[in-house]
Structures are given as C-alpha cells and as structure tokens.
Amino acid sequence: xxxxxxxxxxxxxxxxxxxxxxxxxxxxxxxxxxxxxxxxxxxxxxxxxxxxxxxxxxxxxxxxxxxxxxxxxxxxxxxxxxxxxxxxxxxxxxxxxxxxxxxxxxxxxxxxxxxxxxxxxxxxxxxxxxxxxxxxxxxxxxxxxxxxxxxxxxxxxxxxxxxxxxxxxxxxxxxxxxxxxxxxxxxxxxxxxxxxxxxxxxxxxx
Numbered sequence: 001x002x003x004x005x006x007x008x009x010x011x012x013x014x015x016x017x018x019x020x021x022x023x024x025x026x027x028x029x030x031x032x033x034x035x036x037x038x039x040x041x042x043x044x045x046x047x048x049x050x051x052x053x054x055x056x057x058x059x060x061x062x063x064x065x066x067x068x069x070x071x072x073x074x075x076x077x078x079x080x081x082x083x084x085x086x087x088x089x090x091x092x093x094x095x096x097x098x099x100x101x102x103x104x105x106x107x108x109x110x111x112x113x114x115x116x117x118x119x120x121x122x123x124x125x126x127x128x129x130x131x132x133x134x135x136x137x138x139x140x141x142x143x144x145x146x147x148x149x150x151x152x153x154x155x156x157x158x159x160x161x162x163x164x165x166x167x168x169x170x171x172x173x174x175x176x177x178x179x180x181x182x183x184x185x186x187x188x189x190x191x192x193x194x195x196x197x198x199x200x201x202x203x204x205x206x
Contacts, residue, residue: 009189010152040166045175050091056115057090064088066122067113071097074111074125079136080206086174093117098178105139105202108187110178131178133192133199138180140198141190156185 038046060067068085075083083099090096095113100106109132114123142149160166167184179189192199 011187011189041169044169044171045087048089048176050089050096052092053090055090055117056093056095057088059115059117059120060088060090060095060113063122067095067097070113070122070125071099071111075099079132081136090115094123098175100174101136101139104143105136105181106142107135107139107180108173108177108182109135109180130191134190135178135180136202137190137192137195137199138188140202141188141195142181144198152186153183156183160185 067088071085072083075081082102084102085097085099087098088095089098091112094115096110097113098108098110100108109127111125111127111132113125115121116123156167170184173182173184177187179187181188
C-alpha cells in the first residue's frame with residue numbers, strides 16, 4: 001500500500017511471519033534456491049552488500065573507530081545532529097555508512113566515506129545530493145503530523161496482532177534503511193525540494 005500526501009510517500013511493509021520457501025525433498029535445485037531465504041523475524045541484514053566491497057569492507061572494519069568519528073563530525077558540523085552509526089559496508093573505493101539520528105527529527109540515512117586502499121587512507125565524507133536533507137525532512141514531517149503517525153503506528157500494531165504478518169526486525173532496519181523516517185512496518189521518503197520551507201526552517205532553528 002502506498003499513501004501520498006503533499007509529496008510524502010509512506011510505504012507499508014507487511015511480511016508473512018516465518019516466511020521461508022521450503023521445496024520438495026526430491027527437488028535439489030529448488031532446495032538450493034531456498035537456502036537463500038530465512039524467516040523474516042531472523043533477518044538482520046545478512047547478505048546486504050555493495051559491488052566491489054570485499055576489500056574496502058575489511059579495511060573499513062579495521063578502521064571503524066576513525067570512520068565513525070569522521071561520520072559523527074560530518075553530521076555535527078553540517079547538520080548539528082548527533083547520530084548513531086549502525087553498520088558499515090564496503091563499496092567501490094568507499095565505505096557506505098548507515099546511521100540513525102539520536103533525537104528529533106528521527107530518520108535513517110547513509111553517507112559515503114572515501115577509501116584509498118593503495119595508500120591505506122580514509123577520504124572525505126559525503127552523500128548523494130539531497131539524500132540526507134530528504135531524510136531529515138521526513139523526520140520533520142512526522143513531527144508535524146505526530147497524531148496521524150501515532151494512528152498509523154497503532155494500525156500497524158493491530159494488523160500484526162490480528163493477522164500472521166510481521167514487520168522487519170529493528171536490526172534489519174538499522175542495517176539497511178536509508179530513506180528517512182523508518183519503522184519495522186513502514187518507511188517514509190521525500191526530498192527537501194518538496195518541502196523547502198520546512199527544511200529551511202530547520203536550518204534556521206539549528
């Protein structure tokens with residue numbers, strides 16, 4: 001289900017609880033394919049990866065403390081926000097860092113940290129244009145429509161209790177979500193260009 005309101009997209013994600021494809025015992029091919037699946041409630045981000053990330057991922061894990069410090073400084077200096085670093089993935093000449101804001105506006109997003117393997121150096125922190133700003137804007141939107149989102153949360157909880165469905169685990173959200181305000185049952189996505197007044201007001205406030 002997709003709800004749109006003034007340029008804000010809210011995606012509801014209801015998954016079958018314990019969903020796992022189990023092939024017939026005699027079908028070896030299907031059994032091999034099914035090994036890639038696991039119960040939703042057990043998924044915490046396993047298998048999530050970026051191209052050419054094996055070596056940069058190893059380097060990033062070896063230098064995790066320095067990368068975390070740089071990412072935290074990036075958010076404090078540019079957005080005046082304190083964040084939690086949840087996970088770091090290797091990518092082509094970079095590390096992709098998934099983070100969550102500690103206070104309102106609440107959101108998940110990711111940034112990119114350059115990695116020079118040849119010279120064993122950590123580069124600058126950056127992000128795709130508008131991605132962090134859009135994520136912040138979703139958090140502002142949720143703050144502005146707090147009661148409406150409380151009703152949505154109650155609806156999702158009621159559905160999960162009444163039917164055999166389950167949301168993503170908190171770990172899966174933290175390790176893979178980067179679009180903005182996100183819960184186990186839904187995520188939001190928008191751009192600061194859709195709500196320029198809200199984002200500019202936030203910049204003035206901070």
